[in-house]
Amino acid sequence: TGPSAPASQRASNKPSCKPAVFIPVDRSPEIQEARLKLPILAEEQVIMEAINENPIVIICGETGSGKTTQVPQFLYEAGYASSSGTIGITEPRRVAAVSMSQRVAKEMNLSHRVVSYQIRYEGNVTDETQIKFMTDGVLLKEIQKDFLLSKYKVIIIDEAHERSMYTDILIGLLSRIVPLRQKKGLPLKLIIMSATLRVEDFTDNNRLFSVKPPVIQVDARQFPVTVHFNKKTPLDDYSGECFRKVCKIHRMLPSGGILVFLTGQAEVHSLCRRLRKAFPYQKNNTAGGEDDKEDSVEEMRKFKKSRKRRKVMTLPKIDLNNYSVVPVDEGDEDRDADTDDDAAGSDIDLDLGDGDSEEDEKSDSSLPLYVLPLYSLLAPEKQAKVFRAPPPGTRLCVVATNVAETSLTIPGIKYVVDCGKVKKRFYDKITGVSSFRVTWISQASANQRAGRAGRTEPGHCYRLYSSAVFMDFEKFSAPEITKRPVEDLILQMKALNIEKVVNFPFPTPPPTETLAAAEELLIALGALKEPPVTGRLKQQLAAKLSCPISPLGRIMATFPVAPRYAKMLALSRQHDCLPYTITIVSAMTVRELFEEFDRPAVSEEETAQLKGKRARFLQMQKIWAGQGPMQKLGDLMVMLGAVGACEFAGCTRKFCEENGLRYKAMLEIRRLRGQLTTAVNSVCTDAGLYVDPKMKPPTEAQATYLRQIVLAGLGDHVARRIQAEELLDEKWKNAYKTALLEDPVFIHPSSVLFKELPEFVVYQEIVETTKLYMKGVSAVEPEWIPALLPPYCHFGKPLENPPPSYCPQRGRVRCHRPSVFYRVSWQLPAVEV
Numbered sequence: 001t002g003p004s005a006p007a008s009q010r011a012s013n014k015p016s017c018k019p020a021v022f023i024p025v026d027r028s029p030e031i032q033e034a035r036l037k038l039p040i041l042a043e044e045q046v047i048m049e050a051i052n053e054n055p056i057v058i059i060c061g062e063t064g065s066g067k068t069t070q071v072p073q074f075l076y077e078a079g080y081a082s083s084s085g086t087i088g089i090t091e092p093r094r095v096a097a098v099s100m101s102q103r104v105a106k107e108m109n110l111s112h113r114v115v116s117y118q119i120r121y122e123g124n125v126t127d128e129t130q131i132k133f134m135t136d137g138v139l140l141k142e143i144q145k146d147f148l149l150s151k152y153k154v155i156i157i158d159e160a161h162e163r164s165m166y167t168d169i170l171i172g173l174l175s176r177i178v179p180l181r182q183k184k185g186l187p188l189k190l191i192i193m194s195a196t197l198r199v200e201d202f203t204d205n206n207r208l209f210s211v212k213p214p215v216i217q218v219d220a221r222q223f224p225v226t227v228h229f230n231k232k233t234p235l236d237d238y239s240g241e242c243f244r245k246v247c248k249i250h251r252m253l254p255s256g257g258i259l260v261f262l263t264g265q266a267e268v269h270s271l272c273r274r275l276r277k278a279f280p281y282q283k284n285n286t287a288g289g290e291d292d293k294e295d296s297v298e299e300m301r302k303f304k305k306s307r308k309r310r311k312v313m314t315l316p317k318i319d320l321n322n323y324s325v326v327p328v329d330e331g332d333e334d335r336d337a338d339t340d341d342d343a344a345g346s347d348i349d350l351d352l353g354d355g356d357s358e359e360d361e362k363s364d365s366s367l368p369l370y371v372l373p374l375y376s377l378l379a380p381e382k383q384a385k386v387f388r389a390p391p392p393g394t395r396l397c398v399v400a401t402n403v404a405e406t407s408l409t410i411p412g413i414k415y416v417v418d419c420g421k422v423k424k425r426f427y428d429k430i431t432g433v434s435s436f437r438v439t440w441i442s443q444a445s446a447n448q449r450a451g452r453a454g455r456t457e458p459g460h461c462y463r464l465y466s467s468a469v470f471m472d473f474e475k476f477s478a479p480e481i482t483k484r485p486v487e488d489l490i491l492q493m494k495a496l497n498i499e500k501v502v503n504f505p506f507p508t509p510p511p512t513e514t515l516a517a518a519e520e521l522l523i524a525l526g527a528l529k530e531p532p533v534t535g536r537l538k539q540q541l542a543a544k545l546s547c548p549i550s551p552l553g554r555i556m557a558t559f560p561v562a563p564r565y566a567k568m569l570a571l572s573r574q575h576d577c578l579p580y581t582i583t584i585v586s587a588m589t590v591r592e593l594f595e596e597f598d599r600p601a602v603s604e605e606e607t608a609q610l611k612g613k614r615a616r617f618l619q620m621q622k623i624w625a626g627q628g629p630m631q632k633l634g635d636l637m638v639m640l641g642a643v644g645a646c647e648f649a650g651c652t653r654k655f656c657e658e659n660g661l662r663y664k665a666m667l668e669i670r671r672l673r674g675q676l677t678t679a680v681n682s683v684c685t686d687a688g689l690y691v692d693p694k695m696k697p698p699t700e701a702q703a704t705y706l707r708q709i710v711l712a713g714l715g716d717h718v719a720r721r722i723q724a725e726e727l728l729d730e731k732w733k734n735a736y737k738t739a740l741l742e743d744p745v746f747i748h749p750s751s752v753l754f755k756e757l758p759e760f761v762v763y764q765e766i767v768e769t770t771k772l773y774m775k776g777v778s779a780v781e782p783e784w785i786p787a788l789l790p791p792y793c794h795f796g797k798p799l800e801n802p803p804p805s806y807c808p809q810r811g812r813v814r815c816h817r818p819s820v821f822y823r824v825s826w827q828l829p830a831v832e833v
């Protein structure tokens, strides 16, 4: 605290002393009236006393009780904020950070210069900022710069019940920062806010907090919500089912807003379009047209400029030490995580039926429906619309992803339509590759969604699944950190200079094997510095999980993708490979670009049809990319070609259908490419990449570099064909040995390298059907392996009594960890080591 700090700040430095002053806030009468209705207002005194007297306080309260908007104001009024001591609030979602900062500024009648927000690449923070909303990832990055968070007086961790990985880590870090600040005589207050009462992981965890923090419960008024289950559970078309249900509600039930839960942006838009068509609202229709445009597509169009001419150099290899990008500060990921709660939900009553019958798209109802989309990436001014009253004579209908579950409270909702699904990130155990998949929600989530209907009067929740299906839902979804590989998290923690990750006070620790596997992979990728010793001691040191981060690791930590892919991106500035690596990384993340994988062919006719489509596609791809050595990129070239050819044709549904591509996957790849390009541009400010979906095919030289880049990233996924002399059993003909599995594996029949059978390959993933199959296969040249993957190799002395075929200049290279490779150890031609 500076010498000019007001008395209140000095006072608040003493933990058990109440701030002496009250900072007045000039609120409008309407705002004041609305505030007084919020349940949390009744608890202001209790909350402030607890905060004054304890360094750490937990506040639990139902969504909509006023936690996010009011607690920062209580603190402000009590003199906790000044321009030198900010109140920081973290949100797991960007949408909440932006919209809550705007709401609080408005309620307090202060400008955004004082109440500001900061999300990954955007914010309006100034020197005057006293209340700062941000994503949890942003605060994590700030801790990397200033471990004591000295510019904050208070940190509020909001939505802790979501148990997002960054929130969990922040709580762990803050459990150490708070006592450190206390010691320095500059106390920091930590407030953890949760929409549920399930906070034992934070309170009954003496590794985390030595003194159990007080828990304040805010009793929210919740009107009864009648829950209606469907008799049957629709299989796939939950979006269509949502449409039919909304139509029925709108036609048959009294006034009151409708809130629909769907899983993703594309679905939200398509339902919005259908509903607008069915119940047109003139003004909204024109305004709505804008909303319909996918923002990322719009963005891409803006950037659609002619690309810079590529200059192609003829260096033989990518340079492993060339990762000269400039790291930037923040990073967060947009998540649509699941939540935990038990909210109201009773049994059957006024039921609309299962809605099996097809509805007309055109409706006879004269009352227009005011349809609004809501999802994380929607532009803030469009998001803000949901909080305004709908135009007179219309009914509000918000079609949302699960951002509306706890992050945002939409006023006036009486009916909830819950599809029961959520889009979540899943992680592949073998490859660590992540993808988004739609799955059932948890019971807690379903109840939380139902609760949205009972904010202002009794409401109804229509669940598009049966009660039997509901009983099968898991009760709560497990904390994110226990369900996923943690190499990216470990990399982030190492970037914070937390070297001994096993000792870290996780609210729920991930299994030690998961931590060890992550550490090992990061060492191999070069993101962590290996212990400077060899042999057993080295293993012991690595086993303690205490290796520090390397300069390459710091750069990798700034990319918003898994470390294997981050390594590929870090190497890709060479030879202008970035646009291609971005595309390959996006395609590998989205996966299943081709129809066959989606829908097993039933009839011979259909099989023939798919074959025809595939042949046509390969033809198209050849037209785009040409032939020749480029084909050694194998399935990754097919992925690149799929995107390249498809974008070249304008990425239309027609093109995709004719060529057996999944249209949805192609759109998703386009979005991801846009996102990654933006991320890379902000890391490498001079890269100047354009977000142009169209790209020229790579040159032959670039295709070779790309194979090397992929090899450098997927180093633990190398496989070598079993050689004739090693063949013990005919059934292993054409089989490969991998570094990770004992059993031999095969190239998947769908791979373009199925017949080529290169000696060395890298694969994206292994799937088990009738056999173990490698998918996403590229050929690599043997001499690249020791050059690009030294951590996986072990260089032996030349043999003393070499067999006749043995050339003395050759070293012996073997993978040093996995036992299989000891047995298959191979000799390499002319390797200099």
Ligand code: ADP
Pocket (backbone or CB within 6 Å): 038, 061, 062, 063, 064, 065, 066, 067, 068, 069, 070, 099, 100, 102, 103, 384, 387, 388, 406, 407, 408, 409, 410, 411
């Ligand atoms: P909690 O964090 O406990 O879920 P909030 O503080 O987010 O509760 O919300 C309190 C009230 O403020 C809710 O009734 C909500 O509808 C209202 N509110 C929040 N943001 C806005 C906004 N931008 N415009 C109008 N009302 C809002």
Ligand code: MG
Pocket (backbone or CB within 6 Å): 064, 067, 068, 069, 158, 406, 407
């Ligand atoms: Mg909130």
